[in-house]
Amino acid sequence: xxxxxxxxxxxxxxxxxxxxxxxxSESNYxxxxxxxxxxxxxxxxxxxxxxxxxxxxxxQEILKKTSSKTLQDFLEQDxxxxxxxxxxxxxxxxxxxxxxxxxSSMEKYRKELKIYFQAISEVDEPDIEKVLKDSYQNYASLxxxxxxxxxxxxxxxxEMSAKAIAWDIIGFMIHQSTLFLMGFYVExxxxxxxxxxxxxxxx
Amino acid sequence: xxxxxxxxxxxxxxxxxxxxxxxxSESNYxxxxxxxxxxxxxxxxxxxxxxxxxxxxxxQEILKKTSSKTLQDFLEQDxxxxxxxxxxxxxxxxxxxxxxxxxSSMEKYRKELKIYFQAISEVDEPDIEKVLKDSYQNYASLxxxxxxxxxxxxxxxxEMSAKAIAWDIIGFMIHQSTLFLMGFYVExxxxxxxxxxxxxxxx
Amino acid sequence: xxxxxxxxxxxxxxxxxxxxxxxxSESNYxxxxxxxxxxxxxxxxxxxxxxxxxxxxxxQEILKKTSSKTLQDFLEQDxxxxxxxxxxxxxxxxxxxxxxxxxSSMEKYRKELKIYFQAISEVDEPDIEKVLKDSYQNYASLxxxxxxxxxxxxxxxxEMSAKAIAWDIIGFMIHQSTLFLMGFYVExxxxxxxxxxxxxxxx
Amino acid sequence: xxxxxxxxxxxxxxxxxxxxxxxxSESNYxxxxxxxxxxxxxxxxxxxxxxxxxxxxxxQEILKKTSSKTLQDFLEQDxxxxxxxxxxxxxxxxxxxxxxxxxSSMEKYRKELKIYFQAISEVDEPDIEKVLKDSYQNYASLxxxxxxxxxxxxxxxxEMSAKAIAWDIIGFMIHQSTLFLMGFYVExxxxxxxxxxxxxxxx
DNA sequence: GATGAATGAGCTTTCATTCAT
DNA sequence: GATGAATGAAAGCTCATTCAT
Numbered sequence: 001x002x003x004x005x006x007x008x009x010x011x012x013x014x015x016x017x018x019x020x021x022x023x024x025s026e027s028n029y030x031x032x033x034x035x036x037x038x039x040x041x042x043x044x045x046x047x048x049x050x051x052x053x054x055x056x057x058x059x060q061e062i063l064k065k066t067s068s069k070t071l072q073d074f075l076e077q078d079x080x081x082x083x084x085x086x087x088x089x090x091x092x093x094x095x096x097x098x099x100x101x102x103x104s105s106m107e108k109y110r111k112e113l114k115i116y117f118q119a120i121s122e123v124d125e126p127d128i129e130k131v132l133k134d135s136y137q138n139y140a141s142l143x144x145x146x147x148x149x150x151x152x153x154x155x156x157x158x159e160m161s162a163k164a165i166a167w168d169i170i171g172f173m174i175h176q177s178t179l180f181l182m183g184f185y186v187e188x189x190x191x192x193x194x195x196x197x198x199x200x201x202x203x
Numbered sequence: 204x205x206x207x208x209x210x211x212x213x214x215x216x217x218x219x220x221x222x223x224x225x226x227x228s229e230s231n232y233x234x235x236x237x238x239x240x241x242x243x244x245x246x247x248x249x250x251x252x253x254x255x256x257x258x259x260x261x262x263q264e265i266l267k268k269t270s271s272k273t274l275q276d277f278l279e280q281d282x283x284x285x286x287x288x289x290x291x292x293x294x295x296x297x298x299x300x301x302x303x304x305x306x307s308s309m310e311k312y313r314k315e316l317k318i319y320f321q322a323i324s325e326v327d328e329p330d331i332e333k334v335l336k337d338s339y340q341n342y343a344s345l346x347x348x349x350x351x352x353x354x355x356x357x358x359x360x361x362e363m364s365a366k367a368i369a370w371d372i373i374g375f376m377i378h379q380s381t382l383f384l385m386g387f388y389v390e391x392x393x394x395x396x397x398x399x400x401x402x403x404x405x406x
Numbered sequence: 407x408x409x410x411x412x413x414x415x416x417x418x419x420x421x422x423x424x425x426x427x428x429x430x431s432e433s434n435y436x437x438x439x440x441x442x443x444x445x446x447x448x449x450x451x452x453x454x455x456x457x458x459x460x461x462x463x464x465x466q467e468i469l470k471k472t473s474s475k476t477l478q479d480f481l482e483q484d485x486x487x488x489x490x491x492x493x494x495x496x497x498x499x500x501x502x503x504x505x506x507x508x509x510s511s512m513e514k515y516r517k518e519l520k521i522y523f524q525a526i527s528e529v530d531e532p533d534i535e536k537v538l539k540d541s542y543q544n545y546a547s548l549x550x551x552x553x554x555x556x557x558x559x560x561x562x563x564x565e566m567s568a569k570a571i572a573w574d575i576i577g578f579m580i581h582q583s584t585l586f587l588m589g590f591y592v593e594x595x596x597x598x599x600x601x602x603x604x605x606x607x608x609x
Numbered sequence: 610x611x612x613x614x615x616x617x618x619x620x621x622x623x624x625x626x627x628x629x630x631x632x633x634s635e636s637n638y639x640x641x642x643x644x645x646x647x648x649x650x651x652x653x654x655x656x657x658x659x660x661x662x663x664x665x666x667x668x669q670e671i672l673k674k675t676s677s678k679t680l681q682d683f684l685e686q687d688x689x690x691x692x693x694x695x696x697x698x699x700x701x702x703x704x705x706x707x708x709x710x711x712x713s714s715m716e717k718y719r720k721e722l723k724i725y726f727q728a729i730s731e732v733d734e735p736d737i738e739k740v741l742k743d744s745y746q747n748y749a750s751l752x753x754x755x756x757x758x759x760x761x762x763x764x765x766x767x768e769m770s771a772k773a774i775a776w777d778i779i780g781f782m783i784h785q786s787t788l789f790l791m792g793f794y795v796e797x798x799x800x801x802x803x804x805x806x807x808x809x810x811x812x
Numbered sequence: 813g814a815t816g817a818a819t820g821a822g823c824t825t826t827c828a829t830t831c832a833t
Numbered sequence: 834g835a836t837g838a839a840t841g842a843a844a845g846c847t848c849a850t851t852c853a854t
Contacts, residue, residue: 028324030233034828044836046830055828121231121321171387178381184374209817209853237845247819252846434730436639440849450815452851461849527637527727577793584787590780615832615838643824653840658825819851826844833836 013051016041017065020058025111028118029059060131063119066112067135070105071142077101080146082153091156092198095143095169099194102173103187106180113177139173140166156202165201172197208245216254219244220268223261228314231321232262263334266322269315270338273308274345280304283349285356294359295401298346298372302397305376306390309383316380342376343369359405368404375400419457422447423471426464431517434524435465466537469525472518473541476511477548483507486552488559497562498604501549501575505600508579509593512586519583545579546572562608571607578603614651622660625650626674629667634720637727638668669740672728675721676744679714680751686710689755691762700765701807704752704778708803711782712796715789722786748782749775765811774810781806 019041023032034055038045052058079098085091106113116132123129144166150156158165172194179185210218222244226235237258241248255261282301288294309316319335326332347369353359361368375397382388425447429438440461444451458464485504491497512519522538529535550572556562564571578600585591616624628650632641643664647654661667688707694700715722725741732738753775759765767774781803788794 027327028233030231031327033826045828046836047834049829050835118324121324122234124230124234171385174385175382175387178385179378182377182381184378212816215817236843246817248845249819249847250817253817256846258845433733434639436637437731437733439847451849452815453813455850456814524730527730528640530636530640580791581788581793584791585784588783588787590784618837621838642822652838654824655826655840656838659838662825664824815852815854817851817853819849821848821850823847824845827842828840829842830838830840831836832838 009051012043012047016043016048016051016058017062021062021111021115024059024062024118025114029055029115029122056125056127059115059119059122060127062112062115063128063131063135066109066116067138070102070109071138073105074098074102074142080149082149085150085155088156088202091150092202095202096194096198099169099173100191103176103180103185103190106177106185110181113181117178117181136170136174140170142166143169159203168197168201212254215244215246215250219246219251219254219261220265224265224314224318227262227265227321228317232258232325259328259330262318262322262325263330265315265318266331266334266338269312269319270341273305273312274341276308277301277305277345283352285352288353288358291359291405294353295405298405299397299401302372302376303394306379306383306388306393309380309388313384316384320381320384339373339377343373345369346372353405362406371400371404415457418449418453422449422454422457422464423468427468427517427521430465430468430524431520435521435528462531462533465521465525465528466533468518468521469534469537469541472515472522473544476508476515477544479511480504480508480548486555488555491556491561494562494608497556498608501608502600502604505575505579506597509582509586509591509596512583512591516587519587523584523587542576542580546576548572549575565609574603574607618660621650621652621656625652625657625660625667626671630671630720630724633668633671633727634723638664638731665734665736668724668728668731669736671721671724672737672740672744675718675725676740676747679711679718680747682714683707683711683751689758691758694759694764697765697811700759701811704811705803705807708778708782709800712785712789712794712799715786715794719790722790726787726790745779745783749779751775752778759811768812777806777810 016037020032020037023037023040026032034048035045037058038048041048048058052061077098079094079101085094116135119128119132123132140163144162147156147158147162147165151158151162176185176190179190219240223235223240226240226243229235237248237251240261241251244250251261255264280301282297282304288297319338322331322335326335343366347365350359350361350365350368354361354365379388379393382393422443426438426443429443429446432438440454441451443464444454447454454464458467483504485500485507491500522541525534525538529538546569550568553562553564553568553571557564557568582591582596585596625646629641629646632646632649635641643657644654646667647657650656657667661670686707688703688710694703725744728737728741732741749772753771756765756767756771756774760767760771785794785799788799
């Protein structure tokens with residue numbers, strides 16, 4: 001092993017997270033050992049604790065980071081640049097594009113996705129449960145507020161509460177993620193389904 | 204402690220398996236402790252080892268038992284009583300009914316289903332991987348042979364190999380199971396999808 | 407396994423001891439399991455406890471039984487039938503014959519011998535230590551009393567106490583037993599050595 | 610508890626080995642508990658596992674280390690500095706001296722010797738058997754090669770193969786070790802026997 | 813008289829985590 | 834700032850032994 005370089009804290013932290021993502025995704029939260037992660041990151045065990053106060057916290061940070069990063073990707077593309085959305089059809093398209101963009105990024109985030117599904121088995125740890133819920137909540141809130149805005153601006157009319165629709169959208173995302181991880185994802189099918197759903201959500 | 208009742212081996216084994224199913228399904232394979240299972244079954248740890256030589260074996264036995272029990276349920280209903288199946292439509296119906304019967308039993312086997320999905324995270328243990336694969340394989344073989352028979356009897360014509368179709372059927376089952384566990388299962392939707400698929404499988 | 411016959415207690419006990427001798431001699435006191443012994447004897451574990459209150463007791467009984475049996479063999483041959491021993495030379499011959507008879511029986515008692523040497527590693531259990539010592543003591547006492555009788559009858563003259571000589575005889579027996587178990591026993595050599603020693607003991 | 614001193618790994622390992630030698634030699638491999646050894650070494654159980662991956666490995670390392678240490682002592686004294694050995698008499702003397710040096714060191718290695726004899730009861734563990742055999746083999750090879758050299762240089766003439774003689778030498782060593790441990794070792798006697806044997810080996 | 817059922821007690825081993833240097 | 838040394842706590846598993854039937 002190469003002599004461990006002195007890295008600036010932020011960088012080192014990122015290296016550790018990257019290593020942890022790999023190690024966790026290769027087995028699971030319980031089987032993965034701190035020392036495996038440390039070895040993969042090229043540091044010693046206590047270094048992990050310098051940045052993350054416990055294994056659980058490290059796991060949670062991964063969940064949070066992944067969630068916020070994908071959310072970021074999302075916002076940056078700004079599918080919902082309202083100036084451009086002037087009619088229902090545009091609105092529908094924006095929803096479609098945003099979701100499809102998520103589906104397209106699944107390959108890139110395959111490992112993180114696996115970790116998300118592991119997390120489901122760990123919901124008896126309340127902290128983990130919270131992070132998991134929050135992460136879904138963020139997405140839901142985003143869609144909820146967008147739908148709200150669209151409705152307020154009279155661009156669209158909703159038949160259900162914005163919240164209910166938002167959570168159905170999240171459900172669809174999770175569902176497709178599962179299909180993806182299990183090897184059942186077929187882009188064409190999803191596209192069609194997505195189209196149908198959008199018509200349902202925004203009638 | 205309540206005075207430990209003496210049970211004949213077969214009964215005790217069943218009690219332990221039941222307890223293990225509960226304990227495993229409430230958290231996961233790694234988190235569940237032998238002593239939790241023992242306590243739930245109202246026995247001491249060593250009793251577990253009288254019946255199952257290791258925790259992993261116990262887990263595997265649950266997987267196997269569940270698999271063979273649901274398969275049994277299946278065979279007993281004999282959807283494929285060939286004397287009665289004389290035309291393609293009957294054949295299609297038999298497939299539909301058999302699958303729908305499986306979907307209907309998911310609620311009954313919710314815990315076992317959860318354990319099956321936990322097992323996916325444990326496939327780095329080769330024994331567990333094998334049991335998992337075998338269990339799917341059994342179902343696949345069943346459908347394969349049925350399709351084969353139907354084709355040989357000229358009741359149906361297949362556009363793909365019986366094997367490929369069989370595995371697509373399994374995929375559909377797994378997919379619906381996932382939806383179910385995640386709370387996304389809607390009987391109506393599944394019925395429609397099932398209908399479509401059957402038309403695909405048996406054109 | 408054949409249905410366990412109802413055996414008279416004494417016979418059953420002997421069967422168990424025989425099984426225990428085999429099982430112990432094949433590994434060692436700690437590694438040998440009660441259930442192995444029971445299986446070998448064709449009985450269930452609790453049966454062992456019917457006859458021997460603990461594993462240690464069973465081990466001790468083997469030591470005792472072996473000791474008394476070989477001692478018995480010894481006495482029966484009556485090398486020291488005093489009427490026939492009228493001179494030093496006869497006395498020496500009796501000693502020689504008695505020891506040589508022991509050496510000749512080592513093959514027959516190989517397993518028991520192994521157990522004796524195992525017992526040495528277990529002397530931290532005081533009971534076992536006692537049995538071991540007693541067993542040597544019995545032999546020693548025998549020789550001591552014979553030497554005493556010989557001296558009192560003026561057949562032989564001793565240069566050391568009868569006790570000291572007796573224990574040296576025991577030492578020689580143990581030594582030869584060790585050689586035997588380790589595969590270094592050569593009858594010819596032992597015969598010569600024995601002859602020398604006898605001259606020493608009875609000058 | 611006394612505050613646990615921090616020791617560099619090498620030192621700590623030596624402390625543990627020393628403790629293990631004592632604890633093993635005081636009872637036996639099965640009776641000695643890891644926690645006994647840890648306590649004796651003034652550490653907690655897991656420290657043992659930092660250095661030795663299992664109890665069996667620890668035991669084996671002791672056997673190996675002892676074997677290589679005594680062999681080292683041996684080689685350092687260089688009884689077989691060939692320049693000085695020019696005639697049969699010198700050669701014989703070298704053999705005698707080397708063996709006698711070993712016998713003289715038995716007191717120093719009494720505990721290790723006891724452990725070696727324990728190991729015999731544990732030969733059903735194949736790893737232990739191997740270590741034991743290798744350890745004897747090393748000594749045998751040493752003597753074999755020396756005898757070979759002597760014969761090739763025409764300093765001595767052998768009546769048997771160098772290998773056979775080498776193993777007879779090992780047998781003699783083991784035998785004397787046994788006598789020593791059982792309290793029957795008498796330097797004088799051994800010297801005489803040794804002298805005889807050497808005449809046999811190198812006639 | 814014999815056994816199947818059950819357990820107490822204990823051992824090896826693992827791992828997240830801390831702390832002195 | 835980084836690490837090697839050390840441990841607390843617990844888990845899986847084994848085995849001699851007991852007891853109800």
